Amino acid sequence: ETGVTQSPTHLIKTRGQQVTLRCSSQSGHNTVSWYQQALGQGPQFIFQYYREEENGRGNFPPRFSGLQFPNYSSELNVNALELDDSALYLCASSLAGQVYGYTFGSGTRLTVV
Amino acid sequence: ELKVEQNPLFLSMQEGKNYTIYCNYSTTSDRLYWYRQDPGKSLESLFVLLSNGAVKQEGRLMASLDTKARLSTLHITAAVHDLSATYFCAVEGSRGTYKYIFGTGTRLKVLA
Numbered sequence: 001e002t003g004v005t006q007s008p009t010h011l012i013k014t015r016g017q018q019v020t021l022r023c024s025s026q027s028g029h030n031t032v033s034w035y036q037q038a039l040g041q042g043p044q045f046i047f048q049y050y051r052e053e054e055n056g057r058g059n060f061p062p063r064f065s066g067l068q069f070p071n072y073s074s075e076l077n078v079n080a081l082e083l084d085d086s087a088l089y090l091c092a093s094s095l096a097g098q099v100y101g102y103t104f105g106s107g108t109r110l111t112v113v
Numbered sequence: 114e115l116k117v118e119q120n121p122l123f124l125s126m127q128e129g130k131n132y133t134i135y136c137n138y139s140t141t142s143d144r145l146y147w148y149r150q151d152p153g154k155s156l157e158s159l160f161v162l163l164s165n166g167a168v169k170q171e172g173r174l175m176a177s178l179d180t181k182a183r184l185s186t187l188h189i190t191a192a193v194h195d196l197s198a199t200y201f202c203a204v205e206g207s208r209g210t211y212k213y214i215f216g217t218g219t220r221l222k223v224l225a
Contacts, residue, residue, distance in 0.1 A: 033211060042117075042201055042215030043156070056212050090155060094211060099163055101146045102211070104156040 004105035023091030136202035
């Protein structure tokens with residue numbers, strides 16, 4: 001059984017640029033969620049995708065957007081990067097209806113300069 | 114809005130000692146999750162607590178859930194250095210949404 005894989009592992013971008021982060025869900029999982037974790041803080045829910053549709057969103061502006069593909073892989077896109085977007089971005093997958101929680105990926109460390 | 118608070122935020126303890134981390138949340142929920150995070154790493158699932166009175170144990174860690182008090186505890190018995198990490202509790206915002214609200218985290222350092 002494969003886990004959740006994310007790419008890239010590290011990324012440096014300039015303020016105002018756009019970024020795309022990628023995630024491959026664990027085999028058999030059909031739900032993916034993205035979390036932002038600033039340094040020293042707990043993860044914050046960005047949004048969730050189920051069957052290629054957004055299925056819940058946290059308090060993040062529209063410049064944070066996502067996609068889920070038929071093979072359940074996912075992308076997180078952030079436009080007009082701001083310095084405060086610097087964080088660890090975590091992708092997590094699960095199987096809808098099961099209660100045992102997420103499997104988290106290893107994350108992408110984004111630094112905005 | 115659901116809020117999840119942990120205390121303490123920082124915990125430095127000697128090897129061999131016992132201690133408890135507390136997780137309080139503000140609205141009704143019967144699903145609570147504990148995760149461990151090592152520096153620069155992702156989140157590792159420790160426990161899933163699904164009902165009032167649930168108790169789970171793994172090695173030196175034991176977690177419990179009291180949904181009436183909206184409280185979960187993570188008890189550490191005879192701590193060892195390898196337990197040094199940050200521990201998070203998370204509560205599902207609304208049942209079935211998978212929108213987890215995480216606590217602030219407890220940074221544990223076990224001193225040899």
